Amino acid sequence: LKLTLCHFSDKRHGKTNVKHSQKFNIMASSGDTKNIPGYFIRANFEDVGMVYYDTTNKTFKPIHDWARRLKRDDPEHWKTISEDGIHYEQIFRVETEGFKQHSNQSGGVDIIQQNWGCEWDEETEMTDGFLKYGSNGEDFLTFDPETDTWIAANPQAEITKKDWDGDAARNLLWKNLLTKSCPSWLKKYFFFTNRLLEKRDRPSVSLLQKSSSSPVSCFATGFYPNKAVLFWRKDGDDLHDNVEEGQILPNPDGTFQKSADLDLSSVRLEDWGKYECVFQLDGLKDDIITKLDQSGIRTNKKKTSSITIIIIVVAVVVLLAVIGFVVYKKRRGERLSGCCCPGFSTEVK
Known part of the structure; x- marks a missing residue:
């Protein structure tokens, strides 16, 4: 069947x-x-x-x-x-x-x-x-x-x-x-x-990019059945040039995934707002539309996390404290040696 x-x-x-x-x-x-x-x-x-x-x-x-x-x-x-x-x-x-x-x-x-x-x-x-x-x-x-x-x-x-x-x-x-x-x-x-x-939960649609020079991939996953359409458009018109559409592939849980790559090498950054990815699925009443926004792209480029920043700040504070303590001890020792008569010993016998 x-x-x-x-x-x-x-x-x-x-x-x-x-x-x-x-x-x-x-x-x-x-x-x-x-x-x-x-x-x-x-x-x-x-x-x-x-x-x-x-x-x-x-x-x-x-x-x-x-x-x-x-x-x-x-x-x-x-x-x-x-x-x-x-x-x-x-x-x-x-x-x-x-x-x-x-x-x-x-x-x-x-x-x-x-x-x-x-x-x-x-x-x-x-x-x-x-x-x-x-x-x-x-x-x-x-x-x-x-x-x-x-x-x-x-x-x-x-x-x-x-x-x-x-x-x-x-x-x-x-x-x-x-x-x-x-x-x-x-x-x-x-x-x-x-x-x-x-x-069933709505399918997930994300924008992915390996590096700043790579195409932006619109990636839809978790949908069923496998009769879906995923495409890019600019100013409301479908795009065919500079778009590479992937096949619908199965996921381990029985759902499907599909991607469509858009080459932006010749597109100015200020024009990105004119582009959007559209996902259509039979049985889903509304389209899932994802605007092309640089802040919303998931990439492999390493970013400094907030935890890493906190660790760095704490390390710097600790280092400064240690340096300050050493300087303080050194200066205090110089003051003590200067107030004593030459040849006087503070050693307790």
Whole structure:
């Protein structure tokens, strides 16, 4: 299940329809599979792993934090998808057994893949399902839910196509799964994660700079999902020149981070106030805007801390006190020796 937010509503280019998608990736292998699981199923949500199962570990595991929450908050649903995913292995192997007979692969390992899921347009409420099979790394069959027929990707798949086109029960099952069940699950996960997002802290956005001659990096972290836009603008206009945009990367806690570097080598210091960094995240109503201000930039340049200053001041005071005491003792000793008669001894016998 891969729930992907495509066509993110980017305010720089006008509002577009927001599409969500969900995808299952399934693979079964046979033959010499020492380093390959005999069967696995992976579900992705927002391009991030949701759940995973394979015949090596034999456990249906939640990958992301929100999936662990789903397992805890809705155990019945979790039980259903877990059992279906595990039991589907036998069905999958039986229905794709004929692929080997029509494949050019001889000996070694046979790998059959299945990718299926659906899309949901949030604006129009339209849904669209997809189902594809692959054999040993090549496309094999694609299902058309509008005509309830199969499309062969190569001559080897034609025999299977004819058999499956005549299987009305199989085709009706897949059509219902792609047009009804899948969109229902998709919306369930979408609204579930949105409720979690409402409780999550706002992402952190900072300005970073390695040295005074380095680009200023606008760094956003702690956001979820990973459909975010981070960009620089000047006087309200988007900047593309002298800007290097980084990729969205995962954090250990399941959130994401992204950066965008701005080269200011040719910009006068008095013009810095015209620049700002803008962070947009799906599900976050307001943009996070960070003005370019030299005092707000975190840098690697060493700064003297207040504690260090206090230590230095105390050290100086102590040193002056010691010097003053030595001078005082010296002068006092000179006065005492001057008041005594020559040859008089103060030693007590």
